[in-house]
Amino acid sequence: MPIEAALIKPVVDALLALFRQGSDIQLKRNAEAALREAIRELLMANPDENRAEARIAIARAAGILTEDIVLAEDMLKKHRATKARTAGKSATGRRRKPAAAAADVPAKPAPARKAAAAKAPAKATGATTKGDAAAKPAARSSSREKPATPDAPPRPGKPARPAPKG
Numbered sequence: 001m002p003i004e005a006a007l008i009k010p011v012v013d014a015l016l017a018l019f020r021q022g023s024d025i026q027l028k029r030n031a032e033a034a035l036r037e038a039i040r041e042l043l044m045a046n047p048d049e050n051r052a053e054a055r056i057a058i059a060r061a062a063g064i065l066t067e068d069i070v071l072a073e074d075m076l077k078k079h080r081a082t083k084a085r086t087a088g089k090s091a092t093g094r095r096r097k098p099a100a101a102a103a104d105v106p107a108k109p110a111p112a113r114k115a116a117a118a119k120a121p122a123k124a125t126g127a128t129t130k131g132d133a134a135a136k137p138a139a140r141s142s143s144r145e146k147p148a149t150p151d152a153p154p155r156p157g158k159p160a161r162p163a164p165k166g
Helices: 005-042 049-061 067-085 099-104 115-119
Strands: none
8 A cells, every 4th residue: 555645744744843842852951950050050159150151041042931040140140249349359368459449540650769769779788778787787698508708719600709899
C-alpha cells in the first residue's frame, strides 16, 4: 500500500513540533538552573558580578519571567551599589579614598622646596643640619660591610671609593 505524501507532511510537522517543545522545555530548565546559580553567586561573600549578570541574561533570553529574575536583578543592582560605596575599603581595615572622590581629585603636585634647603645640600654623614653633628652617628648600609679606607684595597668586584675630602 503506497503511503500518500499528503499524510506524511502532517506527521513530520507534528514530530518536529514535539522535538521543538522538548528542546524548549530543556532550555527553560537550563535557564532556571542558571538563574538559581546567579542567585547563589550573588549570596556569596565575593560574588562574580559578570557571571551572575550572564546567567540572568540566559534566563531572560529563555523567556523566563518570574519573580526570581526580578530578585536576582535587584540583588545584582544592590551589590554593585554597595561595592561602589565601599570601593575604598580593604580587607585589612585600612581606609582608602572612595572611588568617586579619588577620580575627581587630581594628583597632588610635588611640594615646593625651601630656598635654604636647595642651596645647602644635606651632609653625607647622616647628621642633621640642626644641632650637634656628633649627636647622631652615621648609619652604615650593612653591618657586614666595612667601609673601604684608602689603605685597604677594595673588595673584588666593587670599585674603590674616592678618598674623603677635608
